[in-house]
Amino acid sequence: MGSSHNVEISRAAVPTSKVSSTYEYSTDIRDSGHSIHYVTRLQQLLREIGYRYEPSPPPDEEFDRIMHEWMVNVVQPVLPWNEKKLAALEDQGSQVIVRSYPYASREMKLIMSKLSVLAIAIDDSLGDEEMYKDITMFSHNMYVGKPQPANTILPLYEECLRELSAFYGADPVLRGMGVAPWIAFVDASSLEKRMVTIDEQLRASRFDAGYQRLAEGQHQGCKIDGQLSAMKIDKEAVNFPYFLRQKTAIGEAYAAAIFKAHRTQELPLTRYITAVPDINFTIEIMNDLLSFHKEEMEGETINLIQLLTQSIRSDASVTGSSEWNSNDTFDLLCSHVKDAHARIDTLLRSDEFDEVAVEGEDADRKIDWEIARQWRGWRDGYISWHLETSRYKLDFLRPCELHGQ
Secondary structure, X not given: OOHHHOOOOOOOOOOOOOOOOOOOEOOOOOOOOOOOHHHHHHHHHHHHOOOOOOOOOOOOHHHHHHHHHHHHHHHHHHOOOOHHHHHHHHHHHHHHHHHHOOOOOHHHHHHHHHHHHHXXXXXXXXXXXXXXXXXXXXXXXXXXXXXXXXXXXXXXXHHHHHHHHHHHOOOHHHHHHHHHHHHHHXXXXXXXXXXXXXXXXXXXXXXXXXXXXHHHHOOOOOOOOOOEEOOOOXXXXXOHHHHHHHHHHOHHHHHHHHOOOOOOOOOOHHHOHHHHHHHHHHHHHHHHHHHHHHHXXXXXXXXXXXXXXXXXXXXXXXXOOOOOOHHHHHHHHXXXXXXXXXXXXXXXXXHHHOOOOOOOOOHHHHHHHHHHHHHHHHHHHHHHHHHHXXXXXXXXXXXXXXXXX
């Protein structure tokens, strides 16, 4: 994420009251054995960045039909999941795109939805040993022009990447931001698998190159002795959690798509490129913040907040004590996200164009309006989707008027 997002640590006081947002949020938040602090801080962040709930757009029946037929006729034959799981995959992969890109064409929404569906499926397939081997060779096959393994989702993924590349057209910078992260994601997904399969004796994962040689040197052959653990994050590795998140979040690709609503749209890249690093950062980190409640309830420990907490806590010289916890890290990241949103809004002149239609004005000003409008549409839609989706268990943060729907 670059040097602009190096961690600056100061232990903030824990907020003692629930802060209301732009909308009236429900205050009936029940503590079910988990710290209330990160929930309160998330409420405060939504107020600080000026988040506004955006209702779901009217259904696009043609989009739904095309997407569902693709799932049934193209994905299902090569993805051995049951109907319930496939339905959930279709809903998650498509609805986040529909909500986050309200001004995008149907074509763009379909391409991004298909890629999101396949990326989720790839991530969920890492436990399959044969599929894992195929995944590790995906980028290599692309680079050398070899076909992807038949009867898997990987040929579909490559086909969608080619469609996306054609959609972006002639701008090599926008195309690079929009396409390359989807390829890097596949390679990086294997890293998370290694991080939870560390052989404590050999200090390496069995999926690492060189593991077999290490094992043979210890007269263990290729057999794992069963003493596996998660990777330990030392205090010197404070930037590693960010590195991992950047590789696996596809944030830059989602950021690029904000500024290419339809095939013929041509927004000058130099008018918004300086905001892209912060947009990328907010996409990656906001997802972690909005996912944290669910992950805490499920006991997940391999995520940005927990890994960063582990690194910071190990360095008492920075925190002043060893009591630094995940709530402190959550608060720290919220502060960085708040500042990043403020910079984006300034660079893209969001406040100037907020709810101001410029249809009849000159073309120059209309371009700036489109850039600002598409950014705000992404931001509010992306957050709204997280609050609406039962997967994240954030119904208590939804605007009051949504309860009961």
